[in-house]
Amino acid sequence: MARNKVQKKSAYHHGDLRGQLISAARSLIEEHGPDGFSMSDACRLAGVSTAAPYRHFASKQDLLTEVAKDGLQRLGVEMEDNASEFTRGTVDSISAIGRAYVNFAIREPHTFRLMFSTRAHSGRIEELREVGRGSYGVLLREVARYTGEADITESVIRNAFPLWTQVHGLSFLAIDGKLDVTAFPVDIDESILIATERLLPPGSQAKA
Amino acid sequence: MARNKVQKKSAYHHGDLRGQLISAARSLIEEHGPDGFSMSDACRLAGVSTAAPYRHFASKQDLLTEVAKDGLQRLGVEMEDNASEFTRGTVDSISAIGRAYVNFAIREPHTFRLMFSTRAHSGRIEELREVGRGSYGVLLREVARYTGEADITESVIRNAFPLWTQVHGLSFLAIDGKLDVTAFPVDIDESILIATERLLPPGSQAKA
DNA sequence: CCATCAATGTGAACAGCTCTAACTATGTTA
DNA sequence: TAACATAGTTAGAGCTGTTCACATTGATGG
Numbered sequence: 421m422a423r424n425k426v427q428k429k430s431a432y433h434h435g436d437l438r439g440q441l442i443s444a445a446r447s448l449i450e451e452h453g454p455d456g457f458s459m460s461d462a463c464r465l466a467g468v469s470t471a472a473p474y475r476h477f478a479s480k481q482d483l484l485t486e487v488a489k490d491g492l493q494r495l496g497v498e499m500e501d502n503a504s505e506f507t508r509g510t511v512d513s514i515s516a517i518g519r520a521y522v523n524f525a526i527r528e529p530h531t532f533r534l535m536f537s538t539r540a541h542s543g544r545i546e547e548l549r550e551v552g553r554g555s556y557g558v559l560l561r562e563v564a565r566y567t568g569e570a571d572i573t574e575s576v577i578r579n580a581f582p583l584w585t586q587v588h589g590l591s592f593l594a595i596d597g598k599l600d601v602t603a604f605p606v607d608i609d610e611s612i613l614i615a616t617e618r619l620l621p622p623g624s625q626a627k628a
Numbered sequence: 629m630a631r632n633k634v635q636k637k638s639a640y641h642h643g644d645l646r647g648q649l650i651s652a653a654r655s656l657i658e659e660h661g662p663d664g665f666s667m668s669d670a671c672r673l674a675g676v677s678t679a680a681p682y683r684h685f686a687s688k689q690d691l692l693t694e695v696a697k698d699g700l701q702r703l704g705v706e707m708e709d710n711a712s713e714f715t716r717g718t719v720d721s722i723s724a725i726g727r728a729y730v731n732f733a734i735r736e737p738h739t740f741r742l743m744f745s746t747r748a749h750s751g752r753i754e755e756l757r758e759v760g761r762g763s764y765g766v767l768l769r770e771v772a773r774y775t776g777e778a779d780i781t782e783s784v785i786r787n788a789f790p791l792w793t794q795v796h797g798l799s800f801l802a803i804d805g806k807l808d809v810t811a812f813p814v815d816i817d818e819s820i821l822i823a824t825e826r827l828l829p830p831g832s833q834a835k836a
Numbered sequence: 837c838c839a840t841c842a843a844t845g846t847g848a849a850c851a852g853c854t855c856t857a858a859c860t861a862t863g864t865t866a
Numbered sequence: 867t868a869a870c871a872t873a874g875t876t877a878g879a880g881c882t883g884t885t886c887a888c889a890t891t892g893a894t895g896g
Contacts, residue, residue: 437844437845453747455663455748458881458882458883459882459883459884460881460882460883468845468846469845469846469847470847470882470883470884471845471846471847471848471884471885471886472844472845472846474883474884474885475843475844475845476844479883479884480883480884530747533745536800536804536806537741537804538803538804538805539661539738540663545805549805549809552806552809553809553810556809556810560810572810574811574812577810577811577812578812581814581819582794582819582822582823582826584797584801585794585797585798585801585819585823586790586793586794586797586823587797588797588800588801589792589793589794589795589796589797589798589799589800590793590797591797592744592796592797592800593792593793593796595746596744596745596746597746597753597757598744598760601757601760601761601764602761602764602768602780602785603782603785604782604785604786606789611789611790611793614790615790615793615827618790618826618827619823619826619827645873645874666852666853666854667853667854667855668852668853668854676874676875677874677875677876678853678854678855679855679856679857679874679875679876679877680873680874680875682854682855682856683872683873683874684873687854687855688853688854688855837896838895838896839894839895839896840893840894840895840896841892841893841894841895842891842892842893842894843890843891843892843893844889844890844891844892845888845889845890845891846887846888846889846890847886847887847888847889848885848886848887848888849884849885849886850883850884850885850886851882851883851884852881852882852883853880853881853882853883854879854880854881854882855878855879855880855881856877856878856879856880857876857877857878857879858875858876858877859874859875859876859877860873860874860875860876861872861873861874861875862871862872862873862874863870863871863872863873864869864870864871864872865868865869865870865871866867866868866869866870
């Protein structure tokens with residue numbers, strides 16, 4: 421009868437149901453996919469009735485949007501962390517960002533898909549875009565360092581976008597099992613490095 | 629009472645329920661997204677009871693897999709058609725394939741997503757991969773013409789894969805509304821052309 | 837210290853979903 | 867024409883997300 425979590429004030433009021441539902445959603449989604457995830461499951465996992473979540477989220481979609489936002493934020497942090505392990509503004513630091521991106525997708529494929537499936541978050545897309553822009557900024561700043569520009573100019577964006585496109589595509593192909601459709605499977609890290617070299621304006625520290 | 633389709637033999641036996649369900653699914657998916665699509669809706673649209681589809685498809689997923697297979701096949705045809713409008717084995721013909729790819733994604737975003745979301749088709753992935761390989765072959769053969777190789781060698785694949793990755797990523801970014809996250813929106817055709825030039829081994833008709 | 841109020845839980849119920857079981861109508865073939 | 871396979875039906879089980887009225891609690895002001 422008594423709830424066997426950490427000591428509760430009441431066992432009726434839950435403490436942090438909101439946060440607990442988000443993390444329950446996260447793990448359930450990664451286990452069974454976003455379609456295999458049900459509000460009821462999350463409730464069972466959190467030990468509350470199926471009506472409880474609606475004090476914290478307007479709908480199931482609303483909860484999923486929260487999971488997506490959280491994912492975008494964590495992705496940005498990991499990109500920055502990975503880049504910081506190399507000399508800034510180099511092919512190495514830029515492709516490190518790419519590896520962080522693809523690794524995230526492989527580690528949390530369902531969350532990754534959720535982060536970018538705009539349709540699933542109708543009504544809160546702008547909110548999500550804002551978080552996404554924050555993470556994209558990590559790449560933009562790194563490319564600016566590479567080309568030696570102080571601000572995020574149009575040229576920086578034009579140079580960065582193909583890189584994003586490439587790792588984004590690689591991520592989806594990876595999580596959808598398309599890296600070995602031929603007899604010669606793709607090496608992810610090598611693939612990122614080569615593409616970075618080819619897509620970036622030639623010459624280290626070039627002006628574009 | 630009488631069904632107001634084309635003349636029926638019986639109005640009980642339906643004629644081509646299987647085909648009609650697939651095309652109903654296609655249009656419903658494109659209208660409301662794959663999650664907004666319900667078996668019941670498809671039945672209403674086809675004018676049969678909700679139990680009828682299960683004579684033709686093992687499950688809802690099974691029907692969706694059929695839609696995905698159909699999509700992959702049509703994509704391949706469109707790639708080939710687009711390429712054939714240019715001198716074969718050139719940057720032009722190769723980027724024409726890329727445009728066909730991205731255009732398909734934009735025209736049928738939900739079907740496109742379905743075609744690649746492996747998880748949704750568990751149990752029939754190999755079947756789907758086979759159709760996908762057929763379409764991928766269009767690109768592989770075109771790259772082989774470009775590099776002047778007679779067969780689909782490892783080098784051909786290594787040259788083609790980054791191109792696939794690029795248009796695949798561009799497709800997803802496009803359908804998820806990410807082409808204008810910055811103040812400088814992306815021009816799709818130009819983006820494909822530039823990426824093709826940079827990712828392909830340098831020099832027309834080079835050997836790799 | 838108590839009354840009140842907002843916040844956050846509950847249980848019951850609804851409509852809609854996928855899918856199954858048993859039954860029925862039809863087309864084909866011996 | 868009898869028998870059989872094919873392809874529909876209705877009824878219903880067991881899910882789901884969501885809402886409703888109600889219950890419990892923590893915090894606040896008298």
